Amino acid sequence: MTAPFGSKLAEKTAQRGTLCAGIDPHPGLLDAWGLERTVSGLEKFALISAEVLGAETAVVKPQSAFFEAFGAPGIAVLERVITLCRDAGALVLLDVKRGDIGSTMGAYTAAYLSGDTALSADAVTVSPYLGFGSLAPAIEAARAGGRGVMVLARTSNPEAAELQNALLPNGKTVAQSIVDQAAAINEGAEPLGDVGVVVGATVAPGELDLDALNGPVLAPGFGAQGATVSDLRKLFGAELRGVLPASSRDLLRHGPDPVALRDAVRRTQLLIRES
Ligand SMILES: O=c1ccn([C@@H]2O[C@H](COP(=O)(O)O)[C@@H](O)[C@H]2O)c(=O)[nH]1
Numbered sequence: 001m002t003a004p005f006g007s008k009l010a011e012k013t014a015q016r017g018t019l020c021a022g023i024d025p026h027p028g029l030l031d032a033w034g035l036e037r038t039v040s041g042l043e044k045f046a047l048i049s050a051e052v053l054g055a056e057t058a059v060v061k062p063q064s065a066f067f068e069a070f071g072a073p074g075i076a077v078l079e080r081v082i083t084l085c086r087d088a089g090a091l092v093l094l095d096v097k098r099g100d101i102g103s104t105m106g107a108y109t110a111a112y113l114s115g116d117t118a119l120s121a122d123a124v125t126v127s128p129y130l131g132f133g134s135l136a137p138a139i140e141a142a143r144a145g146g147r148g149v150m151v152l153a154r155t156s157n158p159e160a161a162e163l164q165n166a167l168l169p170n171g172k173t174v175a176q177s178i179v180d181q182a183a184a185i186n187e188g189a190e191p192l193g194d195v196g197v198v199v200g201a202t203v204a205p206g207e208l209d210l211d212a213l214n215g216p217v218l219a220p221g222f223g224a225q226g227a228t229v230s231d232l233r234k235l236f237g238a239e240l241r242g243v244l245p246a247s248s249r250d251l252l253r254h255g256p257d258p259v260a261l262r263d264a265v266r267r268t269q270l271l272i273r274e275s
Contacts, residue, residue, distance in 0.1 A: 022248025054088030099127030156200025223250030
């Protein structure tokens with residue numbers, strides 16, 4: 001039987017640190033790396049990134065949108081990225097932000113969480129904004145297969161507050177209600193549950209109570225979106241339990257030289273560990 005995702009994540013982050021490195025082949029980054037905005041440019045960018053980040057970090061987070069932008073050939077590159085990173089020892093968190101009615105969620109689950117396709121990842125990002133319950137097929141399949149989900153709760157973008165901080169009739173914010181529903185599933189799991197939440201590192205401290213979550217927290221917004229390590233500790237507490245600070249552009253701008261990219265990853269890991 002395969003180990004639960006929460007256990008694999010705890011073990012991997014203990015070995016390699018908590019940084020979650022994104023692979024986001026932005027057109028501007030392809031330019032900066034001297035690559036064409038073509039599938040061939042995408043492929044070179046993605047494979048260098050996967051080789052370096054997959055060997056150095058606990059979790060690699062490819063952003064599906066930048067691969068989808070090239071159609072089927074882009075998806076084929078994404079499939080290779082997933083395999084390369086996993087072969088290099090990293091867990092792959094595919095950032096696809098899927099969410100739909102439960103029956104359709106079943107099809108997304110087959111694509112990303114079944115283990116039957118080359119797009120299957122260790123975890124995926126999912127959106128609860130069709131109702132947390134609509135995510136049940138993904139959550140059940142993920143947990144049964146030693147995989148995880150990261151549920152969008154309070155995202156890093158400035159437009160998110162209007163919806164995610166709205167108050168529900170029970171007095172909780174929408175984001176807090178999502179965190180609490182994830183916490184209910186994770187209760188009692190050791191060392192961590194399999195249902196994570198996404199909380200931007202840019203969010204103001206005190207908005208959310210994560211004490212009972214007992215699961216991973218993906219924290220994008222660290223680096224290019226302006227959040228620093230000291231912001232992370234103010235927001236999530238000194239221990240940063242379960243927190244995966246996620247950075248994409250701020251690391252990737254150091255390529256295409258693999259050594260420079262690797263050094264940037266190591267500097268960031270040190271910063272997170274020692275600051
Ligand atoms: O709240 C969220 C959820 C996801 N993201 C994604 O993370 C990366 C951030 O990239 P940077 O270059 O480090 O800013 C990107 O793929 C987003 O789609 C997020 O930023 N905020």
